[in-house]
Amino acid sequence: MERPDGLILGIETSCDETAAAVITTDGEIKSNVVASQAELHAAFGGVVPEIASRRHLELIAPVVREALSEAGVTLDDLDRVAVTQGPGLIGALLVGIAAAKALAWSRRLPLAPVDHLRGHVASLSLQPAPVAPPFLCLLASGGHTLLIDVREDGTQHVLGSTLDDAAGEAFDKGARLLGLGYPGGREIDQLARAGDSKAFDFPVARVPGLDFSFSGLKTALLYATRDLSSERLAERRADLAASYQRAIVRALVERVREAAEQTGAERIAVVGGVAANSELRAGLREAALAPLELCTDNAAMIASAGRFVEPVPYPGYLGLDAYASR
Numbered sequence: 636m637e638r639p640d641g642l643i644l645g646i647e648t649s650c651d652e653t654a655a656a657v658i659t660t661d662g663e664i665k666s667n668v669v670a671s672q673a674e675l676h677a678a679f680g681g682v683v684p685e686i687a688s689r690r691h692l693e694l695i696a697p698v699v700r701e702a703l704s705e706a707g708v709t710l711d712d713l714d715r716v717a718v719t720q721g722p723g724l725i726g727a728l729l730v731g732i733a734a735a736k737a738l739a740w741s742r743r744l745p746l747a748p749v750d751h752l753r754g755h756v757a758s759l760s761l762q763p764a765p766v767a768p769p770f771l772c773l774l775a776s777g778g779h780t781l782l783i784d785v786r787e788d789g790t791q792h793v794l795g796s797t798l799d800d801a802a803g804e805a806f807d808k809g810a811r812l813l814g815l816g817y818p819g820g821r822e823i824d825q826l827a828r829a830g831d832s833k834a835f836d837f838p839v840a841r842v843p844g845l846d847f848s849f850s851g852l853k854t855a856l857l858y859a860t861r862d863l864s865s866e867r868l869a870e871r872r873a874d875l876a877a878s879y880q881r882a883i884v885r886a887l888v889e890r891v892r893e894a895a896e897q898t899g900a901e902r903i904a905v906v907g908g909v910a911a912n913s914e915l916r917a918g919l920r921e922a923a924l925a926p927l928e929l930c931t932d933n934a935a936m937i938a939s940a941g942r943f944v945e946p947v948p949y950p951g952y953l954g955l956d957a958y959a960s961r
C-alpha cells in the first residue's frame with residue numbers, strides 16, 4: 636500500500652477539550668476528534684483545572700486512537716507530531732505534552748511545540764479554503780482577545796488586547812449571571828435570537844489605542860439582573876442576552892474596523908471560540924471566518940500551526956515543558 640505523504644498528528648489539551656487530529660502537510664484534514672469535557676465542568680460553572688487534567692488522562696489515548704483510525708492511518712504513517720505547549724492550564728497541557736512525547740519518541744519522529752494562540756490563527760490555513768497572509772486577525776476566545784497583524788511572511792504582531800476579561804470570558808460570566816449553562820457563549824447566542832437587542836443599553840467601553848475592556852459591561856449586566864425578581868428575570872432573560880451580546884459584538888467589530896483603517900489591512904480574519912458567534916459572523920460578513928468546528932479548541936489547528944514551526948528532532952524534546960501564559 637502506498638504511504639500517505641506528509642502526515643502530522645496534532646494534540647490539544649490546553650483547557651477542557653481533549654483533541655487529536657491528523658492532517659497532511661498541505662493542510663488537508665484527515666480526521667479531527669474533539670472530546671469536550673464541558674458537561675463535567677458545567678456543575679461548577681467553569682473549568683476546574685484538577686478535574687480537567689484527570690479527564691485528559693482518561694481520554695487522551697482513546698481520542699488519539701480514534702483520530703488515527705478515522706484517518707485510516709497508524710503511527711507508522713506519521714511524519715511529525717505537533718502539540719500545544721501553552722498557554723493554558725499547566726496540568727492539562729502536561730497530559731498532551733507527555734502523550735505527544737511518548738508517541739513521537741516511539742517512532743523516532745520530530746515533535747513540533749505549538750503556541751495555542753498561533754494554533755487558532757493557523758485554523759485559517761487549512762483546506763479547503765486556506766486564507767493566505769497578510770491579514771488583520773481578531774482572536775477572540777475564552778482566555779484571550781487579541782488583534783494581530785499577520786504579515787505576508789507569517790510573522791505576527793499584536794496590535795491590541797484586552798485589559799481585563801476576554802470576550803469569551805465576558806460571554807461565560809454573563810451567561811452565569813443570566814442563569815444559563817456553561818460554556819455560556821453558545822447559550823447566549825441561541826437565547827439572543829428570541830430577544831430584543833435594544834431593550835437594554837449596555838455600555839461599550841472605550842479604552843485608548845486598540846485594546847479592549849469587557850469588565851464594565853459585565854458589571855452593568857450584574858446591576859441590571861440584581862434589580863429584577865426571579866420571575867421578571869425569566870421574562871427578560873432573552874432581551875438581556877440579546878442586548879449583552881450586542882454590546883460585546885459591537886465592541887469587537889468597532890475595534891476591528893478601526894485597526895483595519897489604521898493599518899490599511901485589506902483583509903480581516905476572525906478566529907477563536909467567539910468567532911462561532913452568529914451576530915459577530917453577521918457583523919463581519921466580509922471577513923475570512925474559520926469554519927464553525929475550527930473556531931473552538933481543536934487539534935487540526937494545532938497540527939496546522941505545527942507545519943510552520945521548526946520541529947525538535949528526536950529525541951531532543953523529552954525535556955520539553957509546558958507554559959501557562961505567554
Ligand code: KG4
Nearest residue numbers: 776777778803820821908909911912931932
Ligand atoms: O477558543 P476556545 O474554544 O477556547 C479557548 O481557547 O479559550 O473558546 C471558548 C470560548 C468560551 O468562552 C465560549 O463561551 C466561547 O468561546 N464561545 C462562544 C460561542 N461558542 C463558543 N461565544 C459566543 N458565541 C458563540 N456561539
Ligand code: ZN
Nearest residue numbers: 751755776932
Ligand atoms: Zn483556544
